[in-house]
Amino acid sequence: MAIAKFAGGWAFNSKAMVADAWHSIADLASDILTLATVSVSLKPPSERFPLGFGKIESLGSLGVSSMLLIGGCYMGWESAITLYAHFDPESAHHILEHIGHGHSHSHSHSAADLGIPSLHAAWLAGGTILIKEWLYHATMKVARERKSSVLASNAVHHRVDSLTGIVTLAAILGANALESAAWLDPVGGLLISIMVINAGFGNTVASLYELVDQSIDKEVKSSIRKQAQKALANIRDGHEAEVRDVSGVKSGQNYLVDLELAVPGSWTIDGVKDLEDTVRTQLAAKVRGVRRVRVRFLSRDAPDDKKYAEFIPGSPGALPEEEGSSKQNDELVDGHSDKHKH
Template identity: 35%
Template sequence: MSRRRQLSSKPPQENDSQSNHSHEHDNEHGHEHSHSIFGAHSHSHGEEGHNYGAEKIMAAWEGTGDRGSRITLIGLFSNVGLTLAKGLAGWFLHSASLLADAGHSLSDLLGDFVTLFCWKLSRKAPTEKYPYGFGKFETLGTTTVSFLLIGGALGIGFHSYHLLLSALAETAHSLPSGPVQEILHNVTSIAPGVPESLMHSHAHAVDPNAAWFAAVSVIAKEWLYRITKAVADEEKSPVLLANAIHHRSDAYSSVVALFAILGSWIFPKLPLDPIGGLLVSFVILRQGIDLFVGALGDLTDAGVSAKTRDSLQHTLDPMLEASDSSIRSITGLRARRSGSLLYVDLVAEVPAALTVQELLDLETQILATMKEKRKEVVEVRVKFEAIH
C-alpha cells in the first residue's frame, strides 16, 4: 500500500492571503489518497501604488524609489548626453566609427525606457488576470533590448560598409593603373546596395579630436555597466542585466571607435575608421543574439541551467542531513524562470504515517529554507510520496 500527498506553496504576501484546500480520494487503487493544497495571495497598494508617472520617476531619481528604477534613470540621462555629444562630434569631426557609436548610445537610450517600464511593471502585485504575477514582462523587456541591439548593429554595419566601399573607391582612383586598382574597382563596382553618388564621393579626413569623445564614452559606459550589473545581480533581474550588457557593449564600441580614430590619424591612407564601425557592429550583433537566445528560453518556459538546479537542490541539504528530519530524499527537482523569479517543483519522499498538518509544516519549511539561500524563489510545489 502507498500513500501520496501533493502540496503547493507560495510565499505569504504582506497584506492579505487566502487559501483553499481540496482533498481527493482515489479508491480505484485501494488505499491511495491525494491531498492538494494551493495558496493564492494578492495585495493592493491603492491608486498611488499604480502611479508610474512623472512623480514616480522623480522619486526614483531622488533616491526614494527602488534601486532598479534609480540605476536605470542614471543610465538614461547619461545616454542622452553621450548620444548628443558623440553624434555631433562624429558629424562635425567626420568620424564614421564615432557616429556609429552615437547610434549605439541612442539604442541604449531606448533600451533604458524599455527597462524602466518593464522593471516597474514586473514589480506589480498579482492580479486576477495575471495570477502568477508580471515577472514575464522582465523577459519581454530583455527581448526588446536584444532587438534594439540587433537592429542597431545592422544599421551601424550597413553604414560603415558603405563608407568602407567609398574609401576603397577613392583609393582606387588615386592608384596608378595596375592589378591592384583593377581589383579595387571591381570590388566597389559590384558591391550591392551602394549608391552611385556614394561611390564617387570624396571622404573627409577624420579629425583626431574625435578620440576624446570616444575615450570619455569608454569610461562612462564601463562605469554604468558596473553599477547596473551590481544592482541586477542583487535583484536577480534579467532586464537590468540586459541593460547592463547594453552599457558594456557601448563601452566596447567606444573602444573600437577610439582605436579606429587614432589609427586613421596615424595611417591616413588606410580606411580604419569605417573598418572600426564594422567591428563595432559585429560586437553588438553577437551580444544582441546572445541576449535574445536567453530571453527566448525564459519565454518558452525552458528549465534553468544544470548549475542553478544543483544549487537549488543543495539548499535543502541541511533538512536532509538533520537527524530529526522527516524527508528521506528529494528527487525530480525542476525550475523555470519568470523574469527575476524562480518557480520550483520537486518530489519529497516521507514516511507514510505523517499527517496532513505535518506535511503542511514540512512544505512551509522547504520554502523557507530555499528562500533563505535563493531569495528569487517565489513558489515551491511539493509532491510528497509515501514510503513504508
C-alpha cells in the same frame, strides 16, 4: 551621451563614432526598458495572471535585443558601403542607387565623407570611455552590495559600451596616424556592428528560451536542492523525507520552482504541511529570485513516478468523448454489474 556621439560622429566625419552612438542608444533603451518592466514584473500574482508578471520583463528584453540586432545590421551596412567606396567609389554609388538611396544619399559618400575623421572625435571617444568605465565600476559596486542581478547586467552593458568606445578611439587614431588609412574608420564601425549584432543575437535567443519556458539552469537547481535538504535537516523527522526532483522555469528575474519530496506513506496532510512551509521559507531566504515554490509529495514506499507523468497523453487536436456516449457506457457498466448481482 548618445546624442553627443551622433553629433560628434557627423561633425568630425567618423563612421565608427556614429556606429558607437547606435550602441549607446540600445544601451539607454535597455536601461529604460529594464526600469519600466521590473516594477511590473515584481507585482504579486492575480486571478487573471496566476503565475505573476515576470514574462513582461522577458518581453522587454526581447524588444531591446531586437533593437540591437536591427541597429547592428544597419550600422554594419553603412560601414561596409563606406569601406567599399574607399576602394571603388563608383560601384558603391551604383549600389546605393540600386537599393533606392538614389541622389538623396549620393552626397553622403563624397570625398569629404570618405576622408580621415577629425582628431577632435578622439577626445570625445576618450571622454565617453572614461565615463562608461566609471559607470561600470559604480554600478557593479552597488550590484554586489545589494546582490542585484539586474544592476549587474546593467553594469555589463556599460562595460560593453566602454569597449566599443575603445574600438572607436583606435579607429580614429589609426586613420589619422597612418598614411592613406582613412579606411580604418569604417573598419572600426564594422567591428562595433559585429559586437552589437553578437550581443543582440545572444539576448534574443536567451529571451526566446525564457518565453518558451526553458528549464532553469543546473547551477540554480543545485542551489535549490542544497537549500531544500538543509531545510529538511532542521526540522523534526525531516531526515525521513528526501528531495526526489527539482525543476522550474525562469520568469523575468523570478524562478518558479517545482519540488518533488518523498515522505513515508503513513504521513498525514497535516504532517507534511509544516515541512512544505519550512522548505518554501528556506528557499525564499537563501536562493535569490525564487518567487514561487510548488511542492509535490510522493510516498517513499512507492516506486518512482515516470517523469512528466502529470501530462495527459494524446493530441491537442483530438476530440473529447461526447457526453451522450459517456452516459451510454456508464449505463452498460451498471447493467453488467446488476446481472452479476442477480
